[in-house]
Every structure is written in structure tokens, then in C-alpha cells.
Amino acid sequence: METPLTPYLPIALVLLIAGGMAVIIPFFTGLLGPKSVNPVKSSTFEGGNIVVGSTRQRFAVKFYVVALLFIVFDVEAVFLYPWAVNFKALGWFGYATMLVFASTLVVALIYIWKKGALSWES
Amino acid sequence: MNELIHGGLYGGMIVGVLMTTTAMALWFERKFAARMQSRLGPTMVGPSGLLQPFADVVKLLQKEDIVPFQADRVLFNLAPPLGAIAAISVAAVIPFSADIIAADLDVGVLYLLAIGALGVLPVFIAGWGSNNKFALLGGMRALAQSVSYEVPLVLAALVPVILTGSMKLSAIVEFQATHHWLVVWPFFLGVPAFIIFMLAMLAEANRIPFDIPEAESELVAGITTEYTGIKFALFYMAEYVHTLVASAVGAALFLGGWDGPFAPGLGWMVAKTLALFGFVYWLRWTLLRFRSDQLMALCWRYLVPAGVVLVAASAVWVVWVG
Numbered sequence: 001m002e003t004p005l006t007p008y009l010p011i012a013l014v015l016l017i018a019g020g021m022a023v024i025i026p027f028f029t030g031l032l033g034p035k036s037v038n039p040v041k042s043s044t045f046e047g048g049n050i051v052v053g054s055t056r057q058r059f060a061v062k063f064y065v066v067a068l069l070f071i072v073f074d075v076e077a078v079f080l081y082p083w084a085v086n087f088k089a090l091g092w093f094g095y096a097t098m099l100v101f102a103s104t105l106v107v108a109l110i111y112i113w114k115k116g117a118l119s120w121e122s
Numbered sequence: 123m124n125e126l127i128h129g130g131l132y133g134g135m136i137v138g139v140l141m142t143t144t145a146m147a148l149w150f151e152r153k154f155a156a157r158m159q160s161r162l163g164p165t166m167v168g169p170s171g172l173l174q175p176f177a178d179v180v181k182l183l184q185k186e187d188i189v190p191f192q193a194d195r196v197l198f199n200l201a202p203p204l205g206a207i208a209a210i211s212v213a214a215v216i217p218f219s220a221d222i223i224a225a226d227l228d229v230g231v232l233y234l235l236a237i238g239a240l241g242v243l244p245v246f247i248a249g250w251g252s253n254n255k256f257a258l259l260g261g262m263r264a265l266a267q268s269v270s271y272e273v274p275l276v277l278a279a280l281v282p283v284i285l286t287g288s289m290k291l292s293a294i295v296e297f298q299a300t301h302h303w304l305v306v307w308p309f310f311l312g313v314p315a316f317i318i319f320m321l322a323m324l325a326e327a328n329r330i331p332f333d334i335p336e337a338e339s340e341l342v343a344g345i346t347t348e349y350t351g352i353k354f355a356l357f358y359m360a361e362y363v364h365t366l367v368a369s370a371v372g373a374a375l376f377l378g379g380w381d382g383p384f385a386p387g388l389g390w391m392v393a394k395t396l397a398l399f400g401f402v403y404w405l406r407w408t409l410l411r412f413r414s415d416q417l418m419a420l421c422w423r424y425l426v427p428a429g430v431v432l433v434a435a436s437a438v439w440v441v442w443v444g
Contacts, residue, residue: 010129010225018210022203029352070269077276120415
């Protein structure tokens with residue numbers, strides 16, 4: 001009964017066991033812990049003051065830029081993995097091909113650096 | 123049927139061992155930190171305070187579970203278990219010895235990078251779901267940090283894959299056992315890749331000096347601000363498990379895993395993992411916290427270019443030497 005998915009079976013079981021544990025433990029605290037709700041205790045903590053304004057506000061754009069950079073670089077880096085496994089068979093030809101691909105990554109990095117996307121201080 | 127028994131056995135073992143080790147690690151860290159600061163640390167519960175973590179768990183279980191009115195209840199309650207699951211499930215592919223591996227996947231390295239990266243989602247879910255400004259700031263910082271350090275992490279983990287020609291963790295350790303450990307030879311590739319890998323792993327696990335998401339001097343407690351009792355403990359546990367798993371993966375990829383003379387493989391793997399783990403504590407109680415912008419600069423200006431150079435150099439090395 002060997003299928004391509006057989007090696008993944010233990011992972012499913014680990015997930016199941018870990019998941020069961022992580023769900024049951026907080027459930028116990030509901031049984032054992034006290035339960036007294038009052039408006040002051042259950043209000044959002046903001047240094048002991050009354051909450052000012054909403055949490056859902058506009059956020060600094062640099063976080064958005066980082067997310068974009070991540071997608072570009074991480075996808076490119078993950079593409080290198082299948083190449084790395086077959087690398088010995090491909091030899092210098094494979095190396096040259098990948099160098100062209102990876103150089104776009106380097107050029108992109110230099111570009112965003114010069115554009116100032118990496119300077120968080122300002 | 124056989125696979126089912128095998129998987130269930132190792133799955134239960136991994137979860138059980140990780141939980142116990144985490145509790146012991148907590149005790150060890152408190153003692154270690156106390157000694158560094160000329161204190162005694164826990165002494166009351168059990169011999170040398172050894173049972174303190176278990177007493178803490180019992181205490182935290184009896185605490186009230188507060189959900190703020192403003193919070194998004196579903197996300198708020200979902201985040202802590204998700205964090206624990208993400209941290210534990212990475213351990214499924216770690217080769218503890220030549221035959222103690224829960225799942226020896228052909229794409230082991232890819233699996234652990236992918237699931238390891240999932241760990242940031244619960245952190246952000248907690249930050250967003252708490253509907254608290256401190257928590258949201260912590261969540262956003264955690265996201266930016268993990269996502270940035272994912273790039274050098276993937277590049278550094280690529281070095282052993284290129285050098286050994288396999289993504290299977292057992293094959294990588296096997297290669298190191300028959301040739302050399304990667305930090306020994308070629309050390310000019312292995313050592314820098316190992317350092318980048320460990321730094322990036324620490325940043326992903328939000329450990330000091332990279333614990334900006336919960337910088338208590340500026341963000342109260344960051345993402346855990348609104349969490350009480352056992353839910354807070356689950357976050358804490360996830361962080362410890364993540365560090366432990368990071369140490370184990372570092373040991374397997376670069377320090378030869380179970381390979382070593384005299385002692386059985388499991389002993390070597392555990393010794394290497396715990397040595398790395400102890401080193402992480404040492405760093406934690408020695409260094410200060412970085413600023414957010416310093417952290418991003420370190421990643422994008424130094425680690426990413428260094429990672430690209432290392433990958434290119436490893437490829438040249440493999441073609442040249444054969």
C-alpha cells in the first residue's frame with residue numbers, strides 16, 4: 001500500500017496530536033479558571049487609560065514594501081531548490097543558466113537599495 | 123497499517139518529548155539567567171526548583187481566560203493553538219538518529235522552511251485579533267521581521283542542499299557522516315551559512331536579540347498584551363519549541379546531526395541540539411534588543427547579499443571539486 005503520499009502520513013498524525021493537545025489545554029482553563037466579567041477588566045489595555053480612537057488605522061507604507069520584497073526574493077530563492085538538487089548533473093551549463101537568473105535578483109536588490117526601500121530610519 | 127503505527131508512535135513521541143524538553147528548558151533558562159545575574163533562580167518546588175515549570179503550568183491553567191470586548195473572538199482564540207501546532211509540526215522531519223525520524227520526506231528542507239515560516243501567521247492573527255494598538259504594532263513588526271529573515275534563511279539552507287545534492291534531511295546527515303561536517307569542510311562555506319541560518323532562525327522565533335514583536339519596554343508585551351493564563355503560555359511554549367527545533371535543524375544541516383564517535387547517534391544529536399540551545403540562551407542574556415530599523419538593515423543589507431554570494435560560491439565549489 002505504498003503511495004506517493006505515504007511518507008506524509010506521520011506528518012498528518014503529528015499535526016493531529018499537536019492540534020488535539022493545543023485545543024484541549026485552553027479548554028481546561030475554562031473549567032478550572034474563575035469567570036467574572038466586568039467592563040473595566042474586559043476593555044482593551046492601553047496603559048490604563050481610556051482607549052483613544054480605533055486600532056484599524058493607516059499603517060506605515062514600509063511594511064507594505066517589505067511584503068512586496070519578500071514575495072519577489074523568496075519565490076526566486078525557492079526556485080533555486082530544484083536546481084540545487086540536480087545541480088551536479090547540470091554542471092557548468094546549469095551554473096551559467098542559474099547565474100543569469102540569480103543576477104536579476106542581485107540587480108533588483110541594488111535597485112531597491114538605491115531607491116531607498118531598505119532605509120527604515122527615515 | 124504499519125505506517126500508521128509508526129507515524130502515531132513517533133508523532134506522540136515528538137509531541138511528548140518536545141513538551142517535556144520545553145518545560146526543562148524553561149527551568150534551565152531561569153537557573154542559567156539567575157546564575158549570570160548572581161541570583162539563585164527557582165529553588166522551592168522540587169529539588170533545585172526542577173518542578174517549577176510544572177507548577178507554573180498548573181497555576182496558569184487556573185487563571186481566568188479574559189477575552190476583551192473589542193477583540194475579534196474567533197481570531198483571538200484561534201491564534202495560540204495555531205502557534206503551538208505550527209511550532210511542533212516542524213519537528214516531524216528532524217532526524218534524531220539514523221532510524222528515529224517521524225517523516226523522512228524527499229523535500230525535508232523545503233517542508234521545514236515552509237512550516238517554519240507559517241509560525242508568523244498566528245502571531246499576526248493574535249496582533250490583529252486582539253484589536254489593541256500595542257498588539258497590532260507587535261504583530262506588524264513580527265510579520266515584517268519574519269518575512270524579511272525568511273530570505274536569508276532560505277538562501278542559507280540552500281548551501282547544504284547544493285553541497286550534498288539532496289533535500290532529504292537524512293541524506294544530508296548521511297553525506298556529512300561519510301565526508302565531513304559542513305562546518306568543518308568546506309568551512310569557508312559552511313561556517314558563514316551556519317551563522318546566517320542560526321541568526322535567521324532566531325529572528326523567526328522572535329528570540330532576543332530579535333524579540334522586537336514583544337519589546338516590553340515599548341510595546342507592553344506586544345502580541346501577548348491581551349492574553350492571559352494558558353493562552354499566554356501557549357505562545358510562550360511555541361517560542362521555546364521553535365528555538366529548540368531551530369537548534370535541532372541547525373545541528374542536522376551543518377553540525378553533522380547524529381554523526382559522532384563512541385556514543386549512539388541519538389546521544390550526539392541531542393548533545394548538539396542542546397549545545398546550540400544553550401548558546402541561544404547565552405546570547406539572550408548577554409545581548410540587548412536591536413531597534414526595528416537596525417534589524418531590517420542587518421537582514422537586507424548584509425545577510426541577503428551574503429547569502430546570494432554563498433549560494434553562488436557553493437555552486438562553484440561543487441562543480442570544481444566534483
